Amino acid sequence: MVISQFLIISGQKCQPFIIKFILKKYAARNNKLGDISCEEMKCFIGILLLSGYVSVPTTKLYWEESSDRYNRIVSNALSWDGFEFIIDRSTKVRPLFTVLNDRLQAYAPHSETHSVDEAMVPYFVRHGRKQFIRGKPIRHGYKLWVGATSSGYVIWLEPYQGARSVIPEQYRSLDLGPSVVLQYAYILSFLGEFPHHILFDNFFTTVPFLGELKKRRLKGTGTIRDNRNPKCSLETTACMKKNKRESFYSKVKKDKSIIIAKCHDNSIVSAASNAEPVHPLHSVSRFLRTLKKIVKVPRRHCMYALNTGMRGIDRREPKH
Template identity: 45%
Template sequence: MFVKYSNLYASKKNVLNSTITEAEMKAFFGILILSGYVQLPRRRMFWENSKDTHNEVVSSAMSRDRFEFIMSNLHCCDNSKLSQQDRFAKVRPLFEAINRNFQLFCPVRAAHSVDESMVPYFGRHGCKQFIKGKPNRYGFKIWMGAISFSDCAGYCVWLEPYQGSNTQIPTMCKLFGLGPSVVLHYSTVLCQMLSLPYHIFFDNFFTTVPLLEELLRHNIRGTGTVRENRMSKCTVQSKTDMKKTTRGTYDYGSTENKVLIVKWNDNNIVNVATNNLQVHHIHHVSRLQKRKKITVDQPQCIKAYNALKGGVDRCHENISYYRTSIRGKKWYSCLIFYILDLSIQNSWHLHRLQGGSMDQLTFRRQIAMTLLETNRVSRKRGRPSCLENAESRFMNTNEHYLVRQDKPTRCRVCHKPVQKKCYKCDVALHMDCFVPYHTKN
């Protein structure tokens, strides 16, 4: 996909004799993956000859100019066939392909969670969002469904970029409102994969009583925190009365369609709605009150929610450790790099489920090194930079002197064979070229 459409885009700009190969694209993505755990302030510093920043693996795999060329022409769609209604048409084929693959290799688990994810972006775009309190407050909002079960918590199953009313969600789901429509659409995705008694967890942005009733009609369990004005006049204590009770007090009631609503007094009043879980049996949890540990009662549905809600949050956490640090100038480049990091995170989960023992950093490094070492692009070496050894070649001239080397190499000034080199700079030089090389122009 990337090779085909990047070459198509470059050809439309009349760039001749610059066809991108599959090996070059793999090496390009290998450099992006490596930048997640080897971060530099500027991406060109990977190719500098300075000893403090030069990266031999990157520079030997691909030249700097070739990397810049691929970055400027990176595409995953045909610009002549873009949908005017879809603001993410530039990356739509990539989202569709990645969703298919995530669902094809998805582990079979019943517990799932739905939440929003933020892709950091600080440029200009009509779909850029600001969400107060998020680690990444500015960027593109992505609806995401992920597994919440402990052994593979964080495996992303489905994702969809948010674009207002044009978000790619079925019209029938949108009748229930913005948040519930995302949960309903994710439930249909799960049912298309495999018919299981799924249990979906979500926060109060998504939870409504009609949503839980609709999920129950499709034999899907749902649990989520719920806002005070969405309880359908269920007969439970008001928030004001509950605050006057002791810590650990709870009350519950049900609607006409068997949706249970539980109100619990902890640090604050917690409201949970569920169409499957029960209040009993009661668990005991430890809390700190006036510098003393106390034990308070906790209903079963709230304990289950706390244990299985964090699937998407775990996915965010894994990505944030080694997020691709190289940035592009195109608005969609951050989405491409985000999907790259997300794919590695999912692959790492599958690796562990197959009995692998690598942590995420080792797994990421192995992918990067494999791509860079097996897809090296043959190229001619250019002239050495005039700034080579600039920090030391013009200072402490008494420490520079010529020594004999084992075999002749090219002089750095006149480019003729020579048997001697500068001891401090480790550069081949003739006697006559020694002074010009160590003198500023």
């Protein structure tokens, strides 16, 4: 007995047009048109139904080779990699996110500055999707990709899928981080023709990605890792630590489309932008340990814009 026949045996007879509808919806969500066949989708649904009759602690145990766990029907019907390819870990909550995103976008305020970052939903019980992110206000829980205005209004939420996160075909050359921002940029295109400026941290920023945003007539600014701009030789972090505070170095691409800057603030920070210049200077408050008091120090415009705009997602409750 093959697993696709299990659908009929269990009383779950699926017409071909239903399977085609499921494939179409799956492809539209994950941009994987043609990667799975109708027969594979039948097997996938059959495995889900079988799991209700023959339960195991984790689904992967169906493919274990040990005699007390191995399930020949399942393993012969569909490989574990094939099952992993199809399944969406957020299937049960996907309708909720769809409705929530529709409502959020329907009432979204007009804003030029937006930020994209990861956010955490607090959760402390053991679960396969629970994450730990050091330095976040909430360190344990479920991770979400979030797009919001600089004032904190959330426009888009997407559950993080872990190592199995799907990168749409048209964004695969840019990696996962840039693909998340471009998905949010696509949503912004339906909210009005505005000169949107999207801010992000070093997980998302690459020089080719900023160039791609430029082609799409979108502004982008973000912190950047030193190993992502090898062709731009700025002062090393070790040397900058020896320099006085407020020291600053920058390089501009030949066509002046992208600027990469590095400054000594509370720490050594590198940033890249296709929109924000170095000047003018802004005055910000900093505590100097040597003087043991708060003083005003200058900050370059690109750094200032990044610092003020990224407050939309990482917002902390005010202390009373």
